[in-house]
Amino acid sequence: MSATAWAWLVLLFPLLGSIAIGLGFRALPAKAAGAIGTATIAAAFLCGVAMLVNLLGDSPDARHHASSLWDYASAAGLDIKLGIYVDPLSTFMVLVVTGVSALIHLYSFGYMQSDEGYHRFFSYLNFFVFSMLLLVLAGNFVLLTVGWAFVGFASYALISFWYRRTTATKAGMKAFVINVIGDIGLVLAAFLIFRELGSFDYGTVFETAPKVFSVNEWTVTAICLLLLVGAFAKSAQLPLHTWLPDAMEGPTPVSSLIHAATMVTAGVYLIARTHTLFVLAPTAADIAAFTGLATLLVAGTIALVMTDLKRAIAYSTMSQIGYMVVGVSIGAYSAGMFHLMTHAFFKALLFMAAGSIIAAMANEQNIDKMSGFGRAMRFTSIAMLCGGLALAAFPFTSGFFSKDEILAYATARGGMYLIFTVLGYVGALLTAIYTFRLIFRVLPGKPCPEAQELIDSGHVHHAHPFNPATGEEEDTEVGFPGAEHHVAEQSAPMRIAMAVLAFLALFGGLVQVPGVDETITKFLDPVFADSPLSEIVPSVGASWAGLAIGAAISLAGIGIAYWVYVLRPGTSAALIRRLRPVHTLFANKWYFDEAIDLLVVRPALAVGRFANRTFERLVVDGLVSGTEDFVGAGGRVVRLVQNGFVRSYALLLIVGFAGLALYFLLSSS
Amino acid sequence: MNVEWYVVLSSLLFAIGATGILIRRSPVVILLCLELMLNAGNLALVAFSRMVGNQQGQVFAIVVMVVAACEVVIGLGLIVAIFRRRLPLDVDELTELRG
Numbered sequence: 001m002s003a004t005a006w007a008w009l010v011l012l013f014p015l016l017g018s019i020a021i022g023l024g025f026r027a028l029p030a031k032a033a034g035a036i037g038t039a040t041i042a043a044a045f046l047c048g049v050a051m052l053v054n055l056l057g058d059s060p061d062a063r064h065h066a067s068s069l070w071d072y073a074s075a076a077g078l079d080i081k082l083g084i085y086v087d088p089l090s091t092f093m094v095l096v097v098t099g100v101s102a103l104i105h106l107y108s109f110g111y112m113q114s115d116e117g118y119h120r121f122f123s124y125l126n127f128f129v130f131s132m133l134l135l136v137l138a139g140n141f142v143l144l145t146v147g148w149a150f151v152g153f154a155s156y157a158l159i160s161f162w163y164r165r166t167t168a169t170k171a172g173m174k175a176f177v178i179n180v181i182g183d184i185g186l187v188l189a190a191f192l193i194f195r196e197l198g199s200f201d202y203g204t205v206f207e208t209a210p211k212v213f214s215v216n217e218w219t220v221t222a223i224c225l226l227l228l229v230g231a232f233a234k235s236a237q238l239p240l241h242t243w244l245p246d247a248m249e250g251p252t253p254v255s256s257l258i259h260a261a262t263m264v265t266a267g268v269y270l271i272a273r274t275h276t277l278f279v280l281a282p283t284a285a286d287i288a289a290f291t292g293l294a295t296l297l298v299a300g301t302i303a304l305v306m307t308d309l310k311r312a313i314a315y316s317t318m319s320q321i322g323y324m325v326v327g328v329s330i331g332a333y334s335a336g337m338f339h340l341m342t343h344a345f346f347k348a349l350l351f352m353a354a355g356s357i358i359a360a361m362a363n364e365q366n367i368d369k370m371s372g373f374g375r376a377m378r379f380t381s382i383a384m385l386c387g388g389l390a391l392a393a394f395p396f397t398s399g400f401f402s403k404d405e406i407l408a409y410a411t412a413r414g415g416m417y418l419i420f421t422v423l424g425y426v427g428a429l430l431t432a433i434y435t436f437r438l439i440f441r442v443l444p445g446k447p448c449p450e451a452q453e454l455i456d457s458g459h460v461h462h463a464h465p466f467n468p469a470t471g472e473e474e475d476t477e478v479g480f481p482g483a484e485h486h487v488a489e490q491s492a493p494m495r496i497a498m499a500v501l502a503f504l505a506l507f508g509g510l511v512q513v514p515g516v517d518e519t520i521t522k523f524l525d526p527v528f529a530d531s532p533l534s535e536i537v538p539s540v541g542a543s544w545a546g547l548a549i550g551a552a553i554s555l556a557g558i559g560i561a562y563w564v565y566v567l568r569p570g571t572s573a574a575l576i577r578r579l580r581p582v583h584t585l586f587a588n589k590w591y592f593d594e595a596i597d598l599l600v601v602r603p604a605l606a607v608g609r610f611a612n613r614t615f616e617r618l619v620v621d622g623l624v625s626g627t628e629d630f631v632g633a634g635g636r637v638v639r640l641v642q643n644g645f646v647r648s649y650a651l652l653l654i655v656g657f658a659g660l661a662l663y664f665l666l667s668s669s
Numbered sequence: 670m671n672v673e674w675y676v677v678l679s680s681l682l683f684a685i686g687a688t689g690i691l692i693r694r695s696p697v698v699i700l701l702c703l704e705l706m707l708n709a710g711n712l713a714l715v716a717f718s719r720m721v722g723n724q725q726g727q728v729f730a731i732v733v734m735v736v737a738a739c740e741v742v743i744g745l746g747l748i749v750a751i752f753r754r755r756l757p758l759d760v761d762e763l764t765e766l767r768g
Contacts, residue, residue, distance in 0.1 A: 642766065642767060643764070643767055644763075644764030644765065644766045644767030645760075645761060645764060646699075646760045646763075647690070647691055647692075647694075647760060647761070650687075650690050650691060651691055654687050654691070
């Protein structure tokens with residue numbers, strides 16, 4: 001079978017799984033639904049591997065295939081196919097998405113076991129994987145938009161999965177609205193591309209774009225900026241990021257899969273996919289890079305002060321995506337994609353560990369109330385440590401190689417781009433500190449009551465079900481988290497998933513060691529060969545120098561965290577007192593929510609109210625009631641004819657026909 | 670015989686039927702007059718069919734008879750229903766449909 005045939009199978013399996021679970025939820029026992037969900041994604045992963053093997057059989061320059069099943073729309077000048085595009089980039093994304101998804105499905109199999117919405121959960125989750133695969137495999141901008149909107153919906157459905165929680169439904173709406181802003185950007189970009197280049201197909205667009213556009217022409221810049229709106233909304237970059245922390249209202253596997261490993265990296269994929277256009281619009285690329293840089297610093301500072309375990313990790317996700325956006329925007333394409341992969345491993349793992357701890361805390365997410373889980377949950381804490389080390393770029397873990405590769409490229413490109421190196425290292429320091437702040441506050445120390453309960457009796461703490469955000473009491477029948485909680489220590493599927501990811505988080509970086517193997521760069525190179533930026537390659541020596549600096553910074557960060565949170569436990573409180581305004585700024589997330597509320601939401605509401613009072617009341621209502629009065633008056637006149645006498649109706653009929661007959665007789669003679 | 674005679678007879682029957690519908694009040698008689706009009710039409714159809722020399726008019730006349738039979742069934746059914754509910758059998762009294 002050809003690579004494209006395997007790619008179609010990759011798409012088919014999750015879709016079938018979603019439909020089977022969604023329709024068969026009454027017939028299927030709960031375990032079967034989870035098994036089907038996990039098995040279909042695993043099958044998709046195997047098809048992805050087959051796709052990779054097939055692709056490797058081609059010569060490097062011929063590693064791109066397009067295939068289409070049928071025409072979506074074909075009219076004058078418009079030719080949209082249901083087509084996919086298989087090349088190293090999409091294959092890479094397929095493998096990351098299906099691989100991590102399969103593990104997270106396995107994890108959910110244990111984690112969600114007591115939830116009443118088990119079938120619904122797996123149906124949504126499979127649908128999400130299908131949408132994400134559609135997004136990465138799409139062969140034209142139309143299908144890309146379809147996949148883009150599908151993942152937005154799947155994200156909405158899964159964030160508000162516990163739909164009886166008002167906080168969850170509100171978070172879902174917020175995510176959906178902001179994602180739709182991104183969708184609009186993407187759709188407008190696609191329209192503009194079609195107007196200028198006359199095609200939606202990737203192949204045609206990327207071939208003709210360099211011939212049609214001159215560098216920094218306003219149209220191509222506009223296209224790229226619109227694409228960036230889409231990418232920023234999906235990837236939670238400033239200022240369209242506020243939905244991501246709120247999205248943590250969803251179940252933890254969802255945060256792990258969608259809001260850490262896969263969907264939020266769609267923006268990075270989009271920039272990498274359209275790199276041909278960004279090469280033609282260096283201004284837009286620089287805007288993207290600086291936005292990524294700002295996001296990585298802002299999110300890093302917020303993660304320093306967050307007390308909600310999941311939200312802190314969410315801000316860390318934003319920050320890491322900032323690195324990826326910087327990478328693919330300044331030209332370090334393979335490095336950006338490599339960081340995407342390693343981040344998927346360690347961030348999914350961190351969320352899984354966090355999920356396990358939150359389960360042990362009976363849904364409590366506040367780290368102020370957690371401590372001593374190192375003794376209570378040995379496996380979870382080891383997994384969390386592995387994820388944390390990789391996130392903090394501890395030497396020779398996966399994050400160590402990937403993050404520094406981006407910064408090494410920025411150094412090699414030189415000039416203005418040195419800013420990215422310097423501030424990138426500042427971000428790396430923040431990363432190490434906030435990661436180990438979480439670890440040092442949650443794992444060591446005197447066990448909190450919930451951890452003590454786990455140590456003493458081996459039972460997971462079972463509080464009265466309540467919403468941690470509002471304190472509302474909840475029943476557990478439907479639309480709320482299940483009554484029981486599951487921790488990795490007591491659930492084999494969760495342990496397997498976390499063990500595999502822990503291994504990948506620690507050693508996944510070894511596939512791409514500067515000067516040694518560089519597998520990913522070699523694999524992805526044909527895709528980016530057309531970009532002049534891919535000719536800049538940091539020398540092996542420079543890369544290792546960068547790695548050495550990265551290692552020092554990572555160790556320094558971990559050391560600072562150890563000093564502040566373990567050696568001198570009072571330091572952080574003292575720092576907060578000393579730097580009160582800064583802490584307030586960070587703790588309030590740089591006031592982005594408030595600013596958006598003030599600048600966008602309130603004016604929009606005011607305009608709406610004004611329009612309601614004037615236009616709606618006077619013009620629209622005037623038109624409507626005017627029409628109504630007119631029709632009513634006509635009706636009152638016509639009503640007179642309906643006098644109820646059958647004979648008068650008959651007379652009218654006969655006279656009418658006689659008149660008609662007379663008319664025709666006269667006019668024919 | 671000439672076709673004009675048939676047409677004249679048909680027109681006369683039609684006119685009688687129409688007049689009956691307009692001036693009578695009993696629903697039964699109105700129904701009879703309606704039949705008369707339909708059969709006037711049938712007569713014209715058959716006459717013209719003979720004049721032209723094909724069978725289509727006759728076939729059509731049979732279709733009209735079927736329709737007439739159906740219409741009578743419904744009409745008589747209505748009349749019986751009106752009678753059973755002890756309503757006056759007078760179309761001028763039954764003016765419920767006034768607008």
